[in-house]
Amino acid sequence: MTTPAYPELNYLNATHGIRSWLLTKDHKRIALLYLISVTVFFGLGGMFAGLIRLELTTPAGDLLAADTYNKMFTMHGIVMIFFFLIPSIPAILGNFLIPIMIGAKDLAFPRINLLSWYIYIIGGSFTLYAIVVGGVDTGWTFYTPYSTSASNTNVLPTGIGIFITGFSSILTGLNFIVTIHRMRAPGLTWFRLPLFVWAHYATSLIQILGTPVVAITVLMLAAERAFGIGIFNPALGGDPVLFQHLFWFYSHPAVYIMILPAMGVISELVACFSRKPIFGYSFVAFSSLAIAVFGFLVWAHHMFVAGISPYAAMVFSFLSFAVAIPSAVKTFNWAATMYKGAIWLASPMIFVFGFLGLFTIGGLTGLFLASLGTDIHIHDTYFVVAHFHYIMVGGAIMGYLAGIHFYWPKITGRMYPEAWAKFSALAVFVGFNLTFFPQFILGYMGMPRRYHTYPPEFQVLNVLSSAGATILAVGYSIPLIYLLWSLKYGKVAGNNPWGATGLEWKTQSPPLTENFTETPIVTEEPYDYARQGAHVG
Amino acid sequence: MVQQKESVTLGMWVFLAQEVMFFGGLFMAYLLYRVWYPAAWAEGSQELDVMLGGINTVVLIGSSLTMAFAVRCAQLGQNKATRNWLLLTLVLGLVFVVIKGFEYYHKFEMHHIPGADFVFHGPNADQIQIFLSLYFMMTGLHALHMLIGFGILAWIAGMAHKGRFSPEYYSHVEMAGLYWHFVDIVWIFLFPLLYLVDRVHHVG
Ligand SMILES: [Cu+2]
Numbered sequence: 133m134t135t136p137a138y139p140e141l142n143y144l145n146a147t148h149g150i151r152s153w154l155l156t157k158d159h160k161r162i163a164l165l166y167l168i169s170v171t172v173f174f175g176l177g178g179m180f181a182g183l184i185r186l187e188l189t190t191p192a193g194d195l196l197a198a199d200t201y202n203k204m205f206t207m208h209g210i211v212m213i214f215f216f217l218i219p220s221i222p223a224i225l226g227n228f229l230i231p232i233m234i235g236a237k238d239l240a241f242p243r244i245n246l247l248s249w250y251i252y253i254i255g256g257s258f259t260l261y262a263i264v265v266g267g268v269d270t271g272w273t274f275y276t277p278y279s280t281s282a283s284n285t286n287v288l289p290t291g292i293g294i295f296i297t298g299f300s301s302i303l304t305g306l307n308f309i310v311t312i313h314r315m316r317a318p319g320l321t322w323f324r325l326p327l328f329v330w331a332h333y334a335t336s337l338i339q340i341l342g343t344p345v346v347a348i349t350v351l352m353l354a355a356e357r358a359f360g361i362g363i364f365n366p367a368l369g370g371d372p373v374l375f376q377h378l379f380w381f382y383s384h385p386a387v388y389i390m391i392l393p394a395m396g397v398i399s400e401l402v403a404c405f406s407r408k409p410i411f412g413y414s415f416v417a418f419s420s421l422a423i424a425v426f427g428f429l430v431w432a433h434h435m436f437v438a439g440i441s442p443y444a445a446m447v448f449s450f451l452s453f454a455v456a457i458p459s460a461v462k463t464f465n466w467a468a469t470m471y472k473g474a475i476w477l478a479s480p481m482i483f484v485f486g487f488l489g490l491f492t493i494g495g496l497t498g499l500f501l502a503s504l505g506t507d508i509h510i511h512d513t514y515f516v517v518a519h520f521h522y523i524m525v526g527g528a529i530m531g532y533l534a535g536i537h538f539y540w541p542k543i544t545g546r547m548y549p550e551a552w553a554k555f556s557a558l559a560v561f562v563g564f565n566l567t568f569f570p571q572f573i574l575g576y577m578g579m580p581r582r583y584h585t586y587p588p589e590f591q592v593l594n595v596l597s598s599a600g601a602t603i604l605a606v607g608y609s610i611p612l613i614y615l616l617w618s619l620k621y622g623k624v625a626g627n628n629p630w631g632a633t634g635l636e637w638k639t640q641s642p643p644l645t646e647n648f649t650e651t652p653i654v655t656e657e658p659y660d661y662a663r664q665g666a667h668v669g
Numbered sequence: 670m671v672q673q674k675e676s677v678t679l680g681m682w683v684f685l686a687q688e689v690m691f692f693g694g695l696f697m698a699y700l701l702y703r704v705w706y707p708a709a710w711a712e713g714s715q716e717l718d719v720m721l722g723g724i725n726t727v728v729l730i731g732s733s734l735t736m737a738f739a740v741r742c743a744q745l746g747q748n749k750a751t752r753n754w755l756l757l758t759l760v761l762g763l764v765f766v767v768i769k770g771f772e773y774y775h776k777f778e779m780h781h782i783p784g785a786d787f788v789f790h791g792p793n794a795d796q797i798q799i800f801l802s803l804y805f806m807m808t809g810l811h812a813l814h815m816l817i818g819f820g821i822l823a824w825i826a827g828m829a830h831k832g833r834f835s836p837e838y839y840s841h842v843e844m845a846g847l848y849w850h851f852v853d854i855v856w857i858f859l860f861p862l863l864y865l866v867d868r869v870h871h872v873g
Pocket residue numbers: 383384387430431433434
């Protein structure tokens with residue numbers, strides 16, 4: 133096999149100059165704009181996390197004052213959720229891949245796509261401003277009436293930032309829905325779509341139907357804070373629990389905005405590296421939609437101790453158990469796909485195994501929290517913190533990294549050093565477990581979240597957790613180095629370095645601006661690895 | 670071209686679904702407090718000028734009609750008529766917003782704007798402040814949508830003036846129409862919910 137040549141003309145060098153990037157309508161370039169800005173926010177959020185873990189190495193509050201600590205975990209949550217996790221996979225990988233996967237030249241509305249990036253940047257600037265001038269301390273949940281009438285921190289600019297950024301997410305979802313409906317190549321029926329596309333379709337539905345609700349909620353909160361009206365303030369006849377209902381109506385489904393795209397990535401990779409068609413294609417596809425629908429019916433499980441009626445609590449508890457079913461359907465189908473497959477342990481697949489392990493633990497511990505009795509015991513403890521980090525960091529970020537590694541050769545046309553990538557995957561997995569598993573135990577023993585001090589008997593587990601965070605930071609940092617290194621020194625990847633199926637691997641890497649020289653016509657079923665064999669190159 | 674038009678139509682409907690959820694949060698708050706504070710809701714509703722609200726409802730329904738004519742004329746490629754219907758729609762919209770402005774100004778004079786300057790006498794003052802907060806947010810956001818609509822109408826009317834529409838190319842007008850009708854429909858819900866609460870028990 134000869135080394136493939138790096139394509140002379142591609143989307144990266146089609147036009148030159150900073151203007152050609154900032155005014156681009158190419159979905160692939162917009163994806164890279166997102167990649168850069170999302171990575172900056174990830175670094176910022178990670179820095180806050182580092183300070184939190186540093187403070188918690190000792191029982192006394194010796195590094196950060198209580199107020200500062202409150203700001204740290206608040207800004208960690210806000211930055212990571214609204215500016216990293218929610219845009220990460222959809223706005224980067226989804227943006228880059230969906231048009232190519234469906235054989236289109238671009239998204240349905242390229243200009244709206246660029247607009248959504250600018251909206252993201254404007255929203256991000258408001259939030260950065262809030263951080264620079266002193267930060268916020270309400271927790272990322274902005275519970276009223278603290279956020280509206282007590283906190284003296286920068287709630288308004290942060291809220292405005294989140295309000296604005298929400299529309300970036302909405303426009304991305306809108307673009308994806310229309311693109312997937314209208315722009316598929318001839319022969320690419322719904323049931324020939326890659327599962328990555330199905331996952332993003334489901335995600336987009338949540339973005340469209342959920343995000344506006346949090347937007348209007350934040351707007352009410354801002355009005356209440358700015359003008360002193362009492363919609364959520366019990367002292368003026370308002371209802372703080374209404375705020376929680378509205379907030380979680382979005383913010384529970386938001387978890388699926390983070391995890392569904394990761395599941396889409398996993399489906400692609402499991403099939404590719406097992407060299408088998410995905411087991412139960414339609415079950416995996418419909419389970420994404422089921423998650424999107426059920427995800428809207430469980431929000432009050434965040435409010436079991438907020439004084440909602442026991443009957444409502446029972447219904448929401450039951451529905452929260454039910455939403456685990458489609459996730460389990462996916463997991464079992466992935467396992468069945470791998471069963472008797474010729475598994476290739478390439479670095480992206482190591483990240484996939486990391487995802488499967490961590491997501492399973494995160495999902496199963498969610499059931500403890502969905503149970504009314506146990507939830508009262510572990511509510512607002514580190515058990516909750518550990519649980520959602522297993523889903524959102526262990527699941528979503530593992531999936532994100534798996535996807536970035538898998539598609540990096542397509543995005544840049546070059547390979548990264550495989551050994552370093554495997555090392556990074558391992559460091560992330562080990563570091564992650566060391567960081568967050570002790571927190572399950574701490575939470576079960578009763579350590580509450582959101583305090584900067586704790587009794588001395590909790591120190592050993594907290595030190596373990598902080599040590600793990602250090603390893604995790606290393607694991608996250610190395611890819612930054614070798615991926616940048618690969619841009620110049622990486623081996624030329626060729627069209628299809630993994631021998632994968634799908635239209636995205638039939639075009640050159642990096643692709644042309646118009647993706648394909650002529651509109652592809654699809655005649656194959658998805659994941660036809662049996663017929664195609666393992667042709668690499 | 671056909672694919673482009675279908676995409677734009679679908680995109681518009683998805684956008685409107687988003688809009689429904691956006692207003693939905695406010696309707697949820699309205700529903701909760703209406704159930705909690707029925708007396709305050711009835712009393713607060715009396716503070717609104719049902720006459721002006723009623724006139725505005727008629728004006729807005731009229732503007733939906735003129736908008737529909739504009740779409741029809743665009744489909745037939747009659748650019749001049751399209752332009753005129755669009756401008757008439759715009760004028761009716763302006764009438765609505767001006768009347769709304771008078772209503773707001775009256776509230777300002779009465780110190781009925783929620784917040785620091787809010788003055789209301791009676792046992793239900795706090796609850797009525799919530800009613801009026803929701804009134805201002807709901808009608809305010811609705812008015813903001815109308816203002817955005819003015820921009821769209823002016824832009825599309827400009828295109829019609831230049832003779833850009835034909836039986837093959839009119840989706841701009843159609844989309845503006847969808848948006849405008851949506852804004853009207855929101856008002857059709859707002860008017861009875863805000864102005865006509867329990868009015869039957871207070872007439873005379
Ligand atoms: Cu939840």
